[in-house]
Amino acid sequence: MRTAYSVETVRAAERRLMEALPDGGLMRRAAAGLAVVCGEALGRVYGARVVLLVGSGDNGGDALHAGARLARRGAGVTAVLISPERAHAAGLAALIAAGGRTADVSDTEVVRRADLVVDGITGIGGRGGLRPEAVPLARAAHQGRGVVVAVDLPSGVDAGSGEVAGEAVRADVTVTFGAYKPGLLIDPGRGYAGAVRLVDIGLDLGVGPGPEKDRVPGHSDHSGQAVTAELEALQYADVAALLPLPAAESDKYRRGVVGVAAGSARYPGAAVLAVAGALRGGAGAVRYSGHSADAVIARYPETLVSGGRPSEAGRVQAWVVGPGLGNGTEAQEALHDVLASDVPVLMDADALHLADRDAVRGRGAPTLLTPHAGEAASLLGSDRAEIERERLAAVRELASRYGATVLLKGSTTLIAAPSGGPVRVNATGTPWLATAGAGDVLSGLAGSLLAAGLDALDAGSAGAYLHGLAARHAADGAPIGAHDVADAIPVAWRDVRAL
Ligand SMILES: NC(=O)C1=CN([C@@H]2O[C@H](COP(=O)(O)OP(=O)(O)OC[C@H]3O[C@@H](n4cnc5c(N)ncnc54)[C@H](O)[C@@H]3O)[C@@H](O)[C@H]2O)[C@@H](O)CC1
Numbered sequence: 001m002r003t004a005y006s007v008e009t010v011r012a013a014e015r016r017l018m019e020a021l022p023d024g025g026l027m028r029r030a031a032a033g034l035a036v037v038c039g040e041a042l043g044r045v046y047g048a049r050v051v052l053l054v055g056s057g058d059n060g061g062d063a064l065h066a067g068a069r070l071a072r073r074g075a076g077v078t079a080v081l082i083s084p085e086r087a088h089a090a091g092l093a094a095l096i097a098a099g100g101r102t103a104d105v106s107d108t109e110v111v112r113r114a115d116l117v118v119d120g121i122t123g124i125g126g127r128g129g130l131r132p133e134a135v136p137l138a139r140a141a142h143q144g145r146g147v148v149v150a151v152d153l154p155s156g157v158d159a160g161s162g163e164v165a166g167e168a169v170r171a172d173v174t175v176t177f178g179a180y181k182p183g184l185l186i187d188p189g190r191g192y193a194g195a196v197r198l199v200d201i202g203l204d205l206g207v208g209p210g211p212e213k214d215r216v217p218g219h220s221d222h223s224g225q226a227v228t229a230e231l232e233a234l235q236y237a238d239v240a241a242l243l244p245l246p247a248a249e250s251d252k253y254r255r256g257v258v259g260v261a262a263g264s265a266r267y268p269g270a271a272v273l274a275v276a277g278a279l280r281g282g283a284g285a286v287r288y289s290g291h292s293a294d295a296v297i298a299r300y301p302e303t304l305v306s307g308g309r310p311s312e313a314g315r316v317q318a319w320v321v322g323p324g325l326g327n328g329t330e331a332q333e334a335l336h337d338v339l340a341s342d343v344p345v346l347m348d349a350d351a352l353h354l355a356d357r358d359a360v361r362g363r364g365a366p367t368l369l370t371p372h373a374g375e376a377a378s379l380l381g382s383d384r385a386e387i388e389r390e391r392l393a394a395v396r397e398l399a400s401r402y403g404a405t406v407l408l409k410g411s412t413t414l415i416a417a418p419s420g421g422p423v424r425v426n427a428t429g430t431p432w433l434a435t436a437g438a439g440d441v442l443s444g445l446a447g448s449l450l451a452a453g454l455d456a457l458d459a460g461s462a463g464a465y466l467h468g469l470a471a472r473h474a475a476d477g478a479p480i481g482a483h484d485v486a487d488a489i490p491v492a493w494r495d496v497r498a499l
């Protein structure tokens, strides 16, 4: 499990550690780790041209101290000071003592010519995007020939949310200290960070180093307060541990039956794709209820189909409702039946348009909503661009308003539980996944995991992980259709289990 902590949590841990260390000790640790990564990025430090973009806080201090280390190893180091009078004094003194020099903020040419640009404009203290005087430097770093290494996070990216207001530094590598910050794992910020390297500076966030301990939210820090991660990103081993496996005594009913209420005369394909996902998600059988039974059975003869209402379809352990359902009376009746059931329900697409908030909130069994940004915007009464900018806040707000687990689809998919706690982030997706019907496959897949017994947060996050990985396997650099994603789910499953 990869975890990210809020800026407040990181700052509190830094304060505790700083009290135990000599003055400036923590920054020296950070700078030493940063210099090592810079050296690796350069290959040969001696004779390299290094430019530091230095803001007015400790982020600039890290850059200056690392620059001093590189200068002592023979690099030619130039610091572009954005506010010379407010530059970190000890860091600047160390750089000058090591033979470094300074340049004016207008000198974009020196940035363009550098072999390595170190972005120390702002870190976790940055607010409101890059200031105008820093924008030409960020552009020059991007257009220039050198490798761009961001200190702690790319300047212009909001550490807590990943929001980018205006422009931000585009890094090849980000060296982050002590803990991942949410903005490094959530788009759009994630897209600016490049490869993220975590440098251990000895921060104690109140959680143990092992993945098992990381899993348990609400550990105590030394002040006795609970420390909860903001974000969790499942890794291969975490997903492998969640995947339901049949035991010797399993029969199809014990493995779980997933019901799919989807499709309509107009959109039979959505039903076929949801069933395609459901068949590969770990449930022992798929029951289909709706008006696309012929299309479903033609493609997947193993499906148990019925043309009546979901309440007449027979027992299931979870329902998937919505893809291609339409919005007529029959769609409303199907949704009503499913929501009235006492099993977990995954709602997607048309079910989200038809959803009545009180009906969802009033359910006794868990509900998982799977909107994309546009659907999330209509559920929240905001606009799509706002959701895209503030994905973390949006997914939390939706989960709390609907009393449901919410999976917000996107290039980084986020999954939030109604009870709060860490939000799961999934980054296995690929731009090739932006194809019609891919969401229908995900709804079937995650619904099948629900039927197999995973809770809504695990079903959503393991489903998103497998779905993204399946798309990568299927695409392999070429366009794909949603049915290709469904067909590749077993490959992703084997990949996760390292079979
Ligand atoms: N606190 C610590 O002990 C440690 C902090 N470290 C570094 O310190 C950073 C945090 O330092 P600070 O709290 O000084 O904050 P930052 O250096 O991130 O930025 C704050 C400074 O930038 C200015 N600023 C804010 N928004 C800006 C914007 N949009 N454009 C330009 N300037 C802006 C502020 O006026 C302030 O002077 C971390 O990200 C990390 O790099 C590391 O050295 C590790 C140890």
Ligand SMILES: [K+]
Pocket: 059, 119, 120, 121, 122, 123, 150, 151, 152, 153, 154, 155
């Ligand atoms: K930075």
